[in-house]
Amino acid sequence: MATIEIKTAEGSAAGTAELADSVFGIEPNVPVMHQVVRMQRASWRAGTSNTLTRGKVRGGGRKPWRQKGTGRARQGTIRAPHWRGGGVVFGPHPRSYAFKVNKKEIKLAIRSALSAKLADEQLIVVDKFEFDKPRTKDAVAVLKALGVEGRCTIVVNEENVNAILSFRNIPTVDIITSGEENTYELLDNKFLIFEQDALKKLEEAMA
Numbered sequence: 001m002a003t004i005e006i007k008t009a010e011g012s013a014a015g016t017a018e019l020a021d022s023v024f025g026i027e028p029n030v031p032v033m034h035q036v037v038r039m040q041r042a043s044w045r046a047g048t049s050n051t052l053t054r055g056k057v058r059g060g061g062r063k064p065w066r067q068k069g070t071g072r073a074r075q076g077t078i079r080a081p082h083w084r085g086g087g088v089v090f091g092p093h094p095r096s097y098a099f100k101v102n103k104k105e106i107k108l109a110i111r112s113a114l115s116a117k118l119a120d121e122q123l124i125v126v127d128k129f130e131f132d133k134p135r136t137k138d139a140v141a142v143l144k145a146l147g148v149e150g151r152c153t154i155v156v157n158e159e160n161v162n163a164i165l166s167f168r169n170i171p172t173v174d175i176i177t178s179g180e181e182n183t184y185e186l187l188d189n190k191f192l193i194f195e196q197d198a199l200k201k202l203e204e205a206m207a
Helices: 030-044 103-119 136-146 161-167 183-187 196-206
Strands: 002-007 013-019 123-126 152-156 173-177 191-195
Touching: 013 196, 030 103, 030 183, 103 123, 103 183, 103 196, 123 196, 136 161, 152 161, 152 196, 161 173, 191 196
Parallel strands: 002 123, 123 191, 152 173, 152 191
Antiparallel strands: 002 013
16 A cells, blocks of 8 residues: 655644555556546536527528529528628537546546546645634645645545635635545646545545
8 A cells, every 4th residue: 555644734744644556556547537527627618609590690581682684693591601691500509518427437537636646746635724714824824834836726624614715715726625526626736635534535435
């Protein structure tokens, strides 16, 4: 089993923790991670783009000129696609972009993301974030003590409201609670930070 150092919010060592190889020691499956991230991003698309076809464009009910004798090409309506202001051919219409991925693939993608973060030394475990009251300044100090620069994802227990309120105003921080972990948010960062209890819950769920 792999081991990882546990840190305090001040950046000092607070012991070590053993990590299950089935969750943190597998060979990352890049195609599955890519598929799951595509699924997540597709489900977030609004799908509200819309265009008007020739049958929906206003006007054009009268034939612009007679069929024969004018020397011009025959026309049936000024709202045909080749006319300015006419309908759009093969344009987008409201639809859902969502597609399904198997639950086993979703779990495999999360395990792959966690294994990749551990291998790249981008996984940090903190014993607990303790804030007397919500304060962004204190949260910034914690990140500095941990040596975290750039975008990071923090996973805390849902009961730790002060930590959630302290970190959420930092533009480079994406904070989620235990049980909300997903492949996209585990990967879309430079550092992945877990509270120890939140990491244990995720490990049990993925085992």
